[in-house]
Amino acid sequence: MLTSILALSALALVFGLILGFAAIRFKVEGDPLVEQIDAQLPQTQCGQCGFPGCRPYAEAIAAEEAQINQCPPGGEATIHALADLLDLEPLPLNPENGAESAKTVAFIDEQTCIGCTLCIQACPVDAILGAAKQMHTIIESECTGCDLCLPPCPVDCIEMIEIKKDMLTWKWPYPQESPPDSRPDSRLEASA
């Protein structure tokens, strides 16, 4: 009887410690700069920037250990947003990190999938559903298109599909007939 009480208390203690530790280890750091930078990153979590996810990259930028032009999924828009935020000159996207490409989502060929769960372990946002030996499916709305599930699949049944433009996602493009002029000077702007 005593042993069991001891065992249970020990277990409770161990788990308590684990949870406490996890809470400290994963507490969202209070560094507001990292927060702000992270908020500008696309959260694809693909690692193309050379860091294991968006937040580590944000930390590196905050520590001035990385340039702001290393995130291909974010592309020009993210670089401009970061330049604005940090008061830096916008740089062109570093080609070493990859090129800005069309948005994609992963698709599993359910005929070929053997239910090995390897892609589930790779997916950074838990966008893959499935259990061992059951075929797996991607939750399309959660998939960030990071490509990380492709290499581990032993039967190559995952494909990246470009997100199709339809009537609802289509938006007016930037006008072609743009007049050849520059910004108004600040004086006029202020008086307007």
Add this chain to the structure above:
Amino acid sequence: MSHGNTPEKRGDFHGGIHPEQNKLQSTMESSAQARMPAKLVLPLHQHIGAAAEPIIKIGERVLKGQKIASADGYVSAPVHAPTSGKIIDIADYPIPHPSGLSARSIVIETDGCDKWIEYKPEQDYTETNPSHLRNIIREAGVVGLGGAGFPSFIKLNPGSQKKIKTLILNGVECEPYITCDDMLMREEPQSIIAGARIMRHALQADACVIAIEDNKPQAYESICKAAEGIDGLRVALMPTRYPQGSEKQLIQVITGKEVPSNGLAVSIGVVCHNVSTAAAIYRAIHLGQPLVSRMVTITGAAVKRPRNLEVLFGTPIEELLEQCDVESEQIERLVMGGPMMGFALHDTSLPVIKTTNCIIAATRKELGLDRPVMPCIRCGACADVCPVKLLPQQLYWHSRAKEFDKAQAYDLFDCIECGCCSYVCPSNIPLVQFYRFAKGAIWTQEQEQKKSDQARERHEFRQMRVEREKLERAAKRAKKKAPRPKKAAPVDGAKMAEKMRDEAMSQRDSAVDARKAEIQAAVARVQARKKGTATKPDQAADAAAAVTPPKGDVDKKDGSSAAKDSNEQVQ
């Protein structure tokens, strides 16, 4: 009875313009029936809201007025067969939309009989309760025919607590070239008035005002005559000015009340519908006929015999142009809608849909394409005409520089895209195009922001879970290594549980080994299958090569974490 009184001016809106009317051309002769084409292409998304869902199969024969696609959700509208014939395809076809994209459509091969399905008129609408009326209107596929295409039954629902004071029927038709409402008011005033009475009943509205601009004297006459003797119905004649027919501006003129910036007309007790919509509602209730056709103005300098045609939905625009003697080589641009708010079509074979009010086959001279775009001279003319009292120049600078937050600070989203500013701009800057671009870009950004916030949350959650599991496993391993107590008495529940857990653990470990073997076997099977079909043999080989060394180290802990992962996934 107070129809036909002199314009009782309650309110006014800022700015506005008086563009050349170009309405006379298409009102020289009375409207006619468009010829029956061999094929009708009916997009499933002709309205605001969700696309309709087909309820027929390819090869099926349908009758005129038969429902072929049903509404999908609350904000949606069904589609009906505009004539009798056979369904020959359900697939993506180009649609009349500024994007030039294709969308799911139903194609009907017409049989020339134009045979109606059996339909049942509602005996006496005054006896029918409003919610039933709304339901019939919804099932008849009636949407706003003024151009927006919002399902009409929704705008006939005042909500439980709101009292509707005024129902406004919009017969203003302020945009140049368009005359389909004008023609309908001249030729079918009875249907419009009957529709107005039904709508008033559905809304339980106190009064109804039919608004007509003074450039349509015949329409005004004919509506006044039809409205004679009906209580609480007023016909208002208003001086012509663009964009008076825009909902918020019209409400301001008629009631003197301003619709709040991001609010709806209902919030101030006003509902606004188009006159054509009223006629469609009359047909749906009194005759029991669903919406299968509409009046379309075919005009533009390239058309030799401009006029209005009653057109079945799905009719290719080229057939209408042909019927109106178009000079195809003269067409510089084909526009759907008016010259101010319409958009260019990419192809003459596109079908007419519920929101097609006007087709303009414009010539080069007519469009004034030769006027060069020049720098903004900050003349302020745009601000003088903006009916929403915005600062179009500021909106332009910020949209152009993609400074979206600043554009929003200048109330970009209050812009109704009326085009008054572009019209008066001496530098010919396509201002509205910049606003449309900026609005779209902001919507996209907002959506992406939402998505990335979601991804961040899921990623953080996952990291936490992975770490927790690692620690838990470490703790268990440490515990296993510790010397075990002697065999416990069978009554000791806790020990029993512990033992069972241990056993389960070791079972799972061996299960993991077994599973590794299974993966290998499955890979081999897939390989064999791929080889068998001889489609992608090298890929299969790659897969096999990839699996052996790195996947070999799927050790016990990773295996069990995978099992857990998947358990959590399925929950």
